[in-house]
Amino acid sequence: MLELKPMLSALWRNKVAALLIALQLALTLAIVSNATVIVMERIDKMARPTGMDLENIFSVTFKPVDNNYDMAGAMQADLDLIRSLPGVIDASVTHQIPLSGSGSASGYYTEPNQVVGSFTANYYQTDPHFIEALGLNLVEGRNFLDNEMYTIGQNDRHNPAVVIVTKRFAERVFPDESAVGKFLYAGADDHPTQIIGVIERHLGAWPGWSLGGNAVFVPLFVTNKQAHYVVRTESGQRDALLKQVEAQLAERDPERVIKLATLSEQLAESYVGDNLMVKVLTVVIALLTLIVALGIVGLTFFWINQRTKQIGVRRALGATRANISRYFLVENSMIAGSGLLLGAAGATTINEILVRDLSQPVLPLSLLFLCALLLLSVSLVAALSPAMRAANISPAVATRSV
Amino acid sequence: MLNMHNIRKSYRTDTVETHALRDFSLSVDEGEFVSVTGPSGSGKTTFLNIAGLLETPTGGEYHLDGQEVSGLSDRERSRLRNEKIGFIFQGFNLIPDLNLFDNIDVPLRYRGFDSKERKRRIEKSLEQVGLSARVKHLPAQLSGGQQQRVAIARALAGEPRFLLADEPTGNLDSLMARQVMELLELINQAGTTIVMVTHDPDLARRAHRNIQIVDGQVSDLRNTIGAEEAAVA
Numbered sequence: 001m002l003e004l005k006p007m008l009s010a011l012w013r014n015k016v017a018a019l020l021i022a023l024q025l026a027l028t029l030a031i032v033s034n035a036t037v038i039v040m041e042r043i044d045k046m047a048r049p050t051g052m053d054l055e056n057i058f059s060v061t062f063k064p065v066d067n068n069y070d071m072a073g074a075m076q077a078d079l080d081l082i083r084s085l086p087g088v089i090d091a092s093v094t095h096q097i098p099l100s101g102s103g104s105a106s107g108y109y110t111e112p113n114q115v116v117g118s119f120t121a122n123y124y125q126t127d128p129h130f131i132e133a134l135g136l137n138l139v140e141g142r143n144f145l146d147n148e149m150y151t152i153g154q155n156d157r158h159n160p161a162v163v164i165v166t167k168r169f170a171e172r173v174f175p176d177e178s179a180v181g182k183f184l185y186a187g188a189d190d191h192p193t194q195i196i197g198v199i200e201r202h203l204g205a206w207p208g209w210s211l212g213g214n215a216v217f218v219p220l221f222v223t224n225k226q227a228h229y230v231v232r233t234e235s236g237q238r239d240a241l242l243k244q245v246e247a248q249l250a251e252r253d254p255e256r257v258i259k260l261a262t263l264s265e266q267l268a269e270s271y272v273g274d275n276l277m278v279k280v281l282t283v284v285i286a287l288l289t290l291i292v293a294l295g296i297v298g299l300t301f302f303w304i305n306q307r308t309k310q311i312g313v314r315r316a317l318g319a320t321r322a323n324i325s326r327y328f329l330v331e332n333s334m335i336a337g338s339g340l341l342l343g344a345a346g347a348t349t350i351n352e353i354l355v356r357d358l359s360q361p362v363l364p365l366s367l368l369f370l371c372a373l374l375l376l377s378v379s380l381v382a383a384l385s386p387a388m389r390a391a392n393i394s395p396a397v398a399t400r401s402v
Numbered sequence: 403m404l405n406m407h408n409i410r411k412s413y414r415t416d417t418v419e420t421h422a423l424r425d426f427s428l429s430v431d432e433g434e435f436v437s438v439t440g441p442s443g444s445g446k447t448t449f450l451n452i453a454g455l456l457e458t459p460t461g462g463e464y465h466l467d468g469q470e471v472s473g474l475s476d477r478e479r480s481r482l483r484n485e486k487i488g489f490i491f492q493g494f495n496l497i498p499d500l501n502l503f504d505n506i507d508v509p510l511r512y513r514g515f516d517s518k519e520r521k522r523r524i525e526k527s528l529e530q531v532g533l534s535a536r537v538k539h540l541p542a543q544l545s546g547g548q549q550q551r552v553a554i555a556r557a558l559a560g561e562p563r564f565l566l567a568d569e570p571t572g573n574l575d576s577l578m579a580r581q582v583m584e585l586l587e588l589i590n591q592a593g594t595t596i597v598m599v600t601h602d603p604d605l606a607r608r609a610h611r612n613i614q615i616v617d618g619q620v621s622d623l624r625n626t627i628g629a630e631e632a633a634v635a
Contacts, residue, residue, distance in 0.1 A: 003511055010499035313495040316456055317509040317556070318484020320477050395483070396456040398495055399447050399568050 022339030029343030051201025053135025092133035103205020112190035122204035141197030300386035312397025321391035332383035409462035437609035488557030492569035547578030
C-alpha cells in the first residue's frame, strides 16, 4: 500500500537533500532536452538527401601554371579523356563544386526590370552533362542542348536563354503551377531566361544554408584561371578512377596543379561543425545523465544507511521486502517527478531564449516528455540497487540497541 | 500460544561459531504474561527475535498459535508478524519523521486496512494509552514515557494476540516505568499474551511466570525469582 502522505511528510523534514536531487534533475532535463533537440536537428540536417549520387562522384580542380593557358581547349581535351575512361558514367564542367562550401548565389525575378522581391538561389555555370555527371533526377522538362551551351571569356557578358532549376526553387517561385516554360530575370534586367527543366533535388554549395536546395543551372562556361570538373563513376570504381584520372590528366598536361576530392569528403568537410556539435552535445547528455544517476544512487544509499534502524522497525512491524523496496522507489519517483516538472518549465524557458536569440530549433512537447520519461527511468534504475539493499535489511535490526 | 522445542540458533563468522540458543524449549499459554530475564549475552534478544519471527532458528520447531513457523517464507513471516504479533522495543523505535498518527498507521497500512478502519484503530489505541490529544505531535515532542506509550499504542492498534516487549521500561525513570508496566498488565488482563524481556527483577516478578535464560538455555521454568529469593532467605 502506498504511503504518499507520510512519505511527503518525511521528505519535507529532510527537504535539503531531496531538493538538491530534484534541482539536479530539473537542470539535467532542461539541458538534456534542449541539447537533444539540437542534436536531432543536426542529425536530420546531415541526413538530408543531396540529390546526387554522392558515393560515386569526385571533383577535379586544376590551375595552369602559364597565364596564357588555353583553358577552353584544355577543358575540352580533359573532359573527352575522362569520359573515354571505362567506368566513368559522365563528366561535367562546373564553376563551383557542389557541397564544397564554396559557391555563388544570385537573385532572380519573375518580371523584367524588377528591383525588389527577388528569389535567391545558388547558381551553377555548367554544361549539358551535369545531370548525368551528378546523378540528378530530371523530373520535368528537358536537359540543355549542345547548341545552348556557351563558353565565354572572363570579361565577356552573356545572358543565357535557358536555365534548369531545382524543384524546391520552382515551387517557391511558381507555387501551384509548373515552372517549365516560365521566365526568370537576373537582376534589374529585361532579358528573359526560360526555365526548360526541373530537377528533383540538389543541395547546392552550402549544406547548412537556410535556402539550401534552391539552385539554378545555366549552360555557360566562363574561362577563368581555374576550372572544376565533376566525374561520376560506376558503383565501386570511384577511388580507383580518381587515381587514374589524376595520373592521366597529369600525364596529358603536367604544366598545371591538379587537386581531386570525392564529393562525400566535401560533404563531410561541410558538416565538420555539425558533427562536432553532435558529438559534444551527446557527451554532455551522457555525462549529465550519468552524474544525475550517480547522485541518486549516492543519496539513496545515504538515506538507507541513515534509516537502517527505521527499515528494520518497518520490517518488524510487518513490511515485506517488496514494501521496503517500493517505498524507496516511490520516494525516489516523487523527488524525480517534482524535479522533472520544474525541469520541464526550465527547458521550455531556455528553449524560448535559444529560439529567439540563437535561431535554435523549437523543443517539441513530445521530445520534452520523452526526455523526462527517460530521466525518470534512469532515476528509477539508479534507485533500484539501493532499494534492493534496503529490502534485505533484517527485521532483527529493530531489536539492536545501536 | 507459543511453543518452542529444541530451538537452536548459532551465528557463524569465518573463524568463530557462537551458539546463542541451544536446545531451547519453552511453552507460553494463551493469556499468559511471561517475563524473561538473564544476564547480558545469555540469548534473551535472540529468543525474542525468533519468537517475534524477526530471525529464523538454525534448528528446532517453533509453533506460533498452532502453526509451525520455522520454515515459512519471508513474506509469510512478515504477514504473521503484522497480524499476530505486537512489538514494544526498549528504544521505542518510533519513526522520527512521522507524527503519532502516522507512526501508529505504519503497521496498519501493511495490513491493508482502509483509511476509515485505520483511523478508528489509531484513535482507539491512542485513547487506550491516554495520548489522544497528541495525535499530530512528532515523537521528539514527547517525553520518553509518552513515546513508549505511543509504541504500545502502535502495537495495540493491530489487535495482536501476542505482544513481545524488549526491555519496555529500560529507558524510562521509575515513575514512567511503573505506568508502562500497569498499562501492559491492563493489556494482558484484556486477553493479550505478553512475553517481556527485562533486567528489572521487580518488573519480572509482576508477570505470571518468569523464565531465566542462561547460556542460551532456559535455566528454570518455575518462578525463578521466587526461588532465588527463597534460597537467599
